[in-house]
Each structure stands twice: as C-alpha cells, then as structure tokens.
Amino acid sequence: MIQLALFGDPVLHSQSPQIHLAFANQFNMDISYQKQQISDQHFEKAVAQFFQQGGKGLNITVPYKPRAYRLAAICSAAVAQCGAANTLWMENGQIYADNTDGAGFILDLKSHYPNLIDKDVLILGAGGAVRGILQPLLNENPKSIYLVNRTLENAQMLIKDIQSNTSIQAFNFDIPSTHSPQIIINALSDDSHIQKILEKLNLEYCEFFYDLKYGINAIHSLSLAQKMGIKQTSDGLGMLLGQAALSFEIWTGLKPDIELIHKNELFKF
Incomplete structure (x- = not known):
C-alpha cells in the first residue's frame, strides 16, 4: 500500500483524501491518504x-508551504520561482519538492478562458x-497584472521577487477607478471588501471572474461578480483537482482523469 498524507493547519475541511482515493480507484491502486x-x-x-516510516508522498498546505521546500534536497523550477512547495516525495533516499498549484491553476483557468495573451x-x-x-500566469503573456491587497507593502514585496517583462503594479484596496480588467482572480480569504473594490473598477470589458476558493466558500464572490455584470465565473474546484492530479502523477507515474471526478456527484463541494 502506498502511504500518502496531507500536512497543514487546519486540514479538517480538506477534501484531498477523497480526491486521491478516487484517483487511485481509476487504476485499482491501493493507497492510504491521511x-x-x-x-x-x-x-x-x-x-x-x-x-x-515508509511514506511515499506528502501534500503540504497552509501555513507550511514556504517551510516545506527547505526540507528538500532537490527542488523543481516551480518551487525555486515561488519559494514554496505543496508536494514532497522520497526518491533514492532524498526528499524532492515541487509546487503543482500554479500548473493546476493554469490548467483549470485555460479550460474556461483559453487565451490570456x-x-x-x-x-x-x-x-x-x-x-x-x-x-x-506571467508565462501566459498577459498584457498587465494588477495586484490589489489590503497591505500595499506585501504586494510590492511579491512583485520584487518576480522577473517578468509584463507590467505588474501593486495597489491597496483604494485602486484607481480607471482600471478596466478583462480577468479578475480572487485570492482573498476574506471577501468582505470585494464589493467595494469591484464598484471602483470599470467592469465594462471584464469577461471572466475566477475565485481560488471553491464550493460554498466561493458563492458570495461569484454571485456578486454576476450581479455586477461579469457573465463568466468559476470557482477553484478545477484548480484543486488539477494540482491534486499532478501530485498524484508525481508519486505514482499515473495520470488520473480529472473529468471523471468533475462528473461525480460526490465531489460537488
């Protein structure tokens, strides 16, 4: 039996065990995911x-992703770029680290909105x-990215760590009303300020609103975006499944079918 686990704090809400067991069932594979x-x-x-104790692979969630990669002897390019890891595994006596969040995100985002150029x-x-x-996201060659954050300094620090030819600017919640995004990505854990932010923007040309949260946690922001005229919206369930599938493939060498999970009523979180 392959031993897998998720480490974090909190983790009680996580659907990762059910997802990975469903992946394993596609291949009649015997795993334990705690x-x-x-x-x-x-x-x-x-x-x-x-x-x-013989564990094969770990998923790492908040707040330990920035600490996880420091435990690895070998890190992927994705880890080096973002300074955090969500996937660890043991190979030839060494711990390896990868971050599948970004790839899972892009995989799902482009299934809804194919062209970001x-x-x-x-x-x-x-x-x-x-x-x-x-x-x-920058690798998809958007024209510009605006980071809007309660604490301006945190957004500015993030930009300093990124190398890109794309224009990236940071703002606090008092973003200029002249900005007219075509895509909005919500990565806030607290949605209490979203309405005020959206009301300041010119949403005439906004085509897509994506929330990294999923299920009931994304209902408020998605319904608000729709009420404000953004016709296409999506939660982050596809990102969750995408990053999980990539981790599973790293650990087992097998690529699960995400669409089978999407169609399963048990996973309508």
Whole structure:
C-alpha cells in the first residue's frame, strides 16, 4: 500500500483524501491518504518521521508551504520561482519538492478562458496562494497584472521577487477607478471588501471572474461578480483537482482523469 498524507493547519475541511482515493480507484491502486493537523513546532519533525516510516508522498498546505521546500534536497523550477512547495516525495533516499498549484491553476483557468495573451488581469490578494500562481500566469503573456491587497507593502514585496517583462503594479484596496480588467482572480480569504473594490473598477470589458476558493466558500464572490455584470465565473474546484492530479502523477507515474471526478456527484463541494 502506498502511504500518502496531507500536512497543514487546519486540514479538517480538506477534501484531498477523497480526491486521491478516487484517483487511485481509476487504476485499482491501493493507497492510504491521511490528513494530519500538524502544530507549528512539530512540522519538520513530522515530515522526517513520515518518510522514515515508509511514506511515499506528502501534500503540504497552509501555513507550511514556504517551510516545506527547505526540507528538500532537490527542488523543481516551480518551487525555486515561488519559494514554496505543496508536494514532497522520497526518491533514492532524498526528499524532492515541487509546487503543482500554479500548473493546476493554469490548467483549470485555460479550460474556461483559453487565451490570456495581451489580457489585463487583476488579482485580489498577495498571499501565499498568489505567490504560487503568479509566475505561471506571467508565462501566459498577459498584457498587465494588477495586484490589489489590503497591505500595499506585501504586494510590492511579491512583485520584487518576480522577473517578468509584463507590467505588474501593486495597489491597496483604494485602486484607481480607471482600471478596466478583462480577468479578475480572487485570492482573498476574506471577501468582505470585494464589493467595494469591484464598484471602483470599470467592469465594462471584464469577461471572466475566477475565485481560488471553491464550493460554498466561493458563492458570495461569484454571485456578486454576476450581479455586477461579469457573465463568466468559476470557482477553484478545477484548480484543486488539477494540482491534486499532478501530485498524484508525481508519486505514482499515473495520470488520473480529472473529468471523471468533475462528473461525480460526490465531489460537488
């Protein structure tokens, strides 16, 4: 049996075990996937013990992604770019690290909105989730990206860590009303300020609103975007499934069919 797990704090809400078990069922594979809430002082020790006890692969969620990659001997380019890892595995006695968040995000985003070239993109938030998706988004060659965050300095710091020819600007929640994005990506955990932000923008040419959250956690922002005239919206369930599928493929060498999960009523979170 392949031993897999999710480490983070909190993790009780996570659907990762159900998703990975569904992936494994596609290949008649026997796996164990446990979610474990790990305290701050025990994270590094817990990772070491997991692999010492024969564990194959770990998913890492908040708040430990920036710490996870430091435990790896070998890191992917995605990890090097964003400074965080959501996937760890043991190979030839060494811990490897990757970050599948960005690739999973782009995979899902382009299934709804295929062409990002020369588009004006506005991102709400500048936390760890944005750090994971920003470089993959820039690789799609948008015209510009605006980072809108409560704390301006955090957005500015994030921009300093990114190398790109795309125009990237940072604003606090008092963004100029002249900005007219074509795509809005919501990465805020607290949606209480979204209405005021959207009301300041020129949404005449806004074609798509995407929330990284999924299920009931995204209902408020998506319905608000629709009420304000943005016709196409999506939550982040596809991103969740995409990054999970990429992790599963890393660990097993097998590529699961995400669409089978989308069609399964058990996964209408």
